[in-house]
Amino acid sequence: MPEWKKTFCALCYHNCGLEIQTEGHRITKVRPDRDHPRTKGYVCRKGMKIAHYQDHKERLTHPLKREGDQFVKISWDQAISEIAEKLKQILGKHGPRALAYVGGGGQGCHMEAGFGRTLLTALGSQYHYSALGQELTGLFWINGRAYGRQNLHLMPDLDRAENFLAMGWNGYVSNAGVNRARKRINEFAKDPDKQLIVIDPLLSETARQANTHLQIRIGTAALFLKSMIAIILQEGWEDKAYISDYCQGFDRIAPWFKNFDVASALEVCGVDYDKVKEVARVYATRPTAMRTDLGLLMDRQSTMNSYLEMILMAVCGRIGTPGGNVFNGHLMPLGPHSDERDERTWRTASTGIPAIMGYFPPNVIPEEILSQKDDRLRAMIVSGANPLRSYADTSVYEEAFKELDLLVTIEIAMTETARMGHYVLPARSAFEKWDTTFFNLTFPETYFQLRHPHCDARGEPLEEGDIFTRLAEALGILPEIPESLFQAAYGDRKGFASELFEWISQDKKAARLLPFIAAKTLGKSVKSAHLAAVWGLLAMYPRHAADDLSRAGYEVTPFLGDSLFQGLLDHPEGIMIGRLEPGENLKKLRTPDKKIGLYIEEMAEWIMEIEPDAEKESINNPDFPLVLVAGRHFPYTANSIMRDPEWNEHKALCTALMNNEDTQALGIVDGQEAWVTTEASRVKIPVEVSDMAAPGTVTIPHGFGLGYMGQDYGVNINLLTKNTHRDRLAGTPFHRYVPCRVEACRE
Numbered sequence: 001m002p003e004w005k006k007t008f009c010a011l012c013y014h015n016c017g018l019e020i021q022t023e024g025h026r027i028t029k030v031r032p033d034r035d036h037p038r039t040k041g042y043v044c045r046k047g048m049k050i051a052h053y054q055d056h057k058e059r060l061t062h063p064l065k066r067e068g069d070q071f072v073k074i075s076w077d078q079a080i081s082e083i084a085e086k087l088k089q090i091l092g093k094h095g096p097r098a099l100a101y102v103g104g105g106g107q108g109c110h111m112e113a114g115f116g117r118t119l120l121t122a123l124g125s126q127y128h129y130s131a132l133g134q135e136l137t138g139l140f141w142i143n144g145r146a147y148g149r150q151n152l153h154l155m156p157d158l159d160r161a162e163n164f165l166a167m168g169w170n171g172y173v174s175n176a177g178v179n180r181a182r183k184r185i186n187e188f189a190k191d192p193d194k195q196l197i198v199i200d201p202l203l204s205e206t207a208r209q210a211n212t213h214l215q216i217r218i219g220t221a222a223l224f225l226k227s228m229i230a231i232i233l234q235e236g237w238e239d240k241a242y243i244s245d246y247c248q249g250f251d252r253i254a255p256w257f258k259n260f261d262v263a264s265a266l267e268v269c270g271v272d273y274d275k276v277k278e279v280a281r282v283y284a285t286r287p288t289a290m291r292t293d294l295g296l297l298m299d300r301q302s303t304m305n306s307y308l309e310m311i312l313m314a315v316c317g318r319i320g321t322p323g324g325n326v327f328n329g330h331l332m333p334l335g336p337h338s339d340e341r342d343e344r345t346w347r348t349a350s351t352g353i354p355a356i357m358g359y360f361p362p363n364v365i366p367e368e369i370l371s372q373k374d375d376r377l378r379a380m381i382v383s384g385a386n387p388l389r390s391y392a393d394t395s396v397y398e399e400a401f402k403e404l405d406l407l408v409t410i411e412i413a414m415t416e417t418a419r420m421g422h423y424v425l426p427a428r429s430a431f432e433k434w435d436t437t438f439f440n441l442t443f444p445e446t447y448f449q450l451r452h453p454h455c456d457a458r459g460e461p462l463e464e465g466d467i468f469t470r471l472a473e474a475l476g477i478l479p480e481i482p483e484s485l486f487q488a489a490y491g492d493r494k495g496f497a498s499e500l501f502e503w504i505s506q507d508k509k510a511a512r513l514l515p516f517i518a519a520k521t522l523g524k525s526v527k528s529a530h531l532a533a534v535w536g537l538l539a540m541y542p543r544h545a546a547d548d549l550s551r552a553g554y555e556v557t558p559f560l561g562d563s564l565f566q567g568l569l570d571h572p573e574g575i576m577i578g579r580l581e582p583g584e585n586l587k588k589l590r591t592p593d594k595k596i597g598l599y600i601e602e603m604a605e606w607i608m609e610i611e612p613d614a615e616k617e618s619i620n621n622p623d624f625p626l627v628l629v630a631g632r633h634f635p636y637t638a639n640s641i642m643r644d645p646e647w648n649e650h651k652a653l654c655t656a657l658m659n660n661e662d663t664q665a666l667g668i669v670d671g672q673e674a675w676v677t678t679e680a681s682r683v684k685i686p687v688e689v690s691d692m693a694a695p696g697t698v699t700i701p702h703g704f705g706l707g708y709m710g711q712d713y714g715v716n717i718n719l720l721t722k723n724t725h726r727d728r729l730a731g732t733p734f735h736r737y738v739p740c741r742v743e744a745c746r747e
């Protein structure tokens, strides 16, 4: 009987526990892991298809160098020394602002990001661009102002909630950010004592399950949220005691809502006043957890939506309280707090967008490369990301990438971005290396899991941590490591820990380069740079999570980190590494007065723009009368990770969903091809008549248009999105609101 090996999925940030059987390089069987402490046997269609991620005909095996139109195989030594030499030349001539690191771990291979960022900062640059800068940074910015730290992130406390309010989130198929989302949705929808309320312009899969679905007009989320707050304050339903104990600035925000014309606003939103009032009453008076996502984050009022969402939760006393939204625990936050009011925080040179939680928004990359300034971007290391399919406005990206002096892509597959690179470096896949995820979707328990290397690698791919360490060494940025530390790495890990921490406590430069030091020492004895860095993280974890660890039943000793590390090696399904106290969640606030900051100066003018007439006017666009939802996530897409169309049995699934009303008016029948035109471009795509689409909307999935073995499958949605169409503050794209028009294809 072949052995079942425990691991977890790398296709979305739910990171479900899986069991796999393998034969050499391939995964031969998959089943959900019922013993998985967090996901308990939960899985979706995509996870069951993971074998197509691991093995296909365009996996990379060797370092490649571009020569003319061709790639030639080169050795690792040649690749590393040439790249290091070019980087030295570019940075020597133009300074550190010429360099950006793009990507960093995707949906569940996060160990590389620590190495990539360490290399970037050691070279003097702060430009880390990632997918987080095209969805979450506006929200992170609000978190920073309201809670004192951009990485204080809220999640719905569904275990203690009576009701579940979902807005701009389609968890029934995206599984995004809620542990075992489908089960939780069903539980709230079916239990007579609970309620599932969904606010979504489309009849999404989640909205279909709802007890109450408010189908707002697309693009009116800010107006809707402002109305909800206004109703609550006008009715006096706010939680006055909570506001006085835990909030600051209420008196300054209250006037924004006092005379707000709710009736006119809701008319623009296209929803019934009494129904909204009832939802507002339920939210304000019963423990209700809220989950929002791309429908708000990628909407035309992105950061404003996050601001209004924060105010709504706060005035109802739903932040940090049981059954509302709570701050979770973690081994590592997803990024550092980076306040742009601190002059050390960089802004992009041409477009002036600050780092938020350490991330810059991909939407500005083309302008930053094409700028005529001397400090323009010239060199880029892309890893675990495919900008030429994932980021807005592919044509502009293609134009910009041609102007780079150096493009290095670290990948497992030959992608559109890799094809434009000067060097393409093969990484080990999720199942060929030690790796982990820092996404964490549980409360009050915090879990952590290591993915063990279960598949053999083909060719010579390396762990990304190893690639970055080799680069750091070739660039001459590593300090001299004491010989005794190399030796200690082969002895008892406790002895190694004492030696290492003593050294780095005296040598600040070494402390900043810790992942590399760990890789060069312990990494040699455990045969993995990533494993060594995980050990380092765990070694430091008890210092800042002692209470969480003792609540989880651990005796907190100086070497607890090492025992946790051993636990992860012994338990490939993961272990609990902390337990929070639901009643003490507000202690996590980090503002100087430990209160939630309701009034945010930079948002004050903007919020005044959210008025019925102004919004009605802004969403009226005679040139582009329809709205494209540019990026449906459904069971046949997994961002741009799954490249072999065999995973979808080669079915033609990339269609434009439209409402019957619109197709009839345009003379289009189901299955007929149509032109969809936006400011950026136009594409031809089959139309699928569906009641999921609201009148006036067109929905196309994200994750098609990938080339495989010389053929393209489906439409690349990012031909239609415009990179300048972005949030004024965070630079995040408006992918859920792209004005468009549709014409039947007559030829």
Ligand SMILES: Nc1nc2c(c(=O)[nH]1)N[C@H]1C(S)=C(S)[C@@H](COP(=O)(O)OP(=O)(O)OC[C@H]3O[C@@H](n4cnc5c(=O)[nH]c(N)nc54)[C@H](O)[C@@H]3O)O[C@H]1N2
Pocket (backbone or CB within 6 Å): 012, 013, 046, 135, 167, 168, 169, 170, 171, 173, 174, 175, 176, 199, 200, 201, 202, 204, 216, 217, 218, 219, 220, 221, 293, 294, 295, 296, 299, 629, 631, 632, 633, 634, 635, 636, 637, 638, 639, 702, 703, 736
């Ligand atoms: N199958 C599959 N699952 C995935 C992924 C994938 O590629 N495929 N990707 C993963 C990733 S990286 C992410 S970030 C998540 C995203 O997860 P979600 O955010 O849940 O995914 P979306 O499909 O964008 O769903 C957003 C919902 O917002 C609604 N919406 C659009 N415009 C508006 C608006 O103006 N107002 C309101 N209130 N709602 C609006 C849409 O109709 C849709 O139902 O999914 C993850 N899961």
Ligand SMILES: Nc1nc2c(c(=O)[nH]1)N[C@H]1C(S)=C(S)[C@@H](COP(=O)(O)OP(=O)(O)OC[C@H]3O[C@@H](n4cnc5c(=O)[nH]c(N)nc54)[C@H](O)[C@@H]3O)O[C@H]1N2
Pocket (backbone or CB within 6 Å): 103, 106, 107, 109, 130, 131, 135, 383, 384, 385, 386, 387, 389, 390, 391, 392, 410, 411, 412, 413, 415, 427, 428, 429, 430, 464, 630, 631, 632, 638, 639, 640, 641, 702, 717, 718, 721, 735
């Ligand atoms: N128009 C539009 N665009 C969108 C969206 C949308 O809704 N609409 N959704 C967006 C969202 S929410 C997200 S999160 C982004 C995601 O976009 P990206 O950040 O580009 O990430 P992915 O598409 O998840 O995968 C990127 C690459 O990682 C590679 N890869 C897989 N495993 C490994 C590994 O172990 N190591 C390395 N080095 N590489 C690996 C894959 O081959 C793939 O090419 O795209 C988004 N783009």
Ligand code: SF4
Pocket (backbone or CB within 6 Å): 009, 010, 011, 012, 013, 014, 015, 016, 042, 043, 044, 045, 046, 047, 048, 174, 175
């Ligand atoms: S793609 Fe599916 S199986 Fe994989 S982590 Fe996400 S929900 Fe789980």
Ligand SMILES: [Mo]
Pocket (backbone or CB within 6 Å): 131, 135
């Ligand atoms: Mo995402």
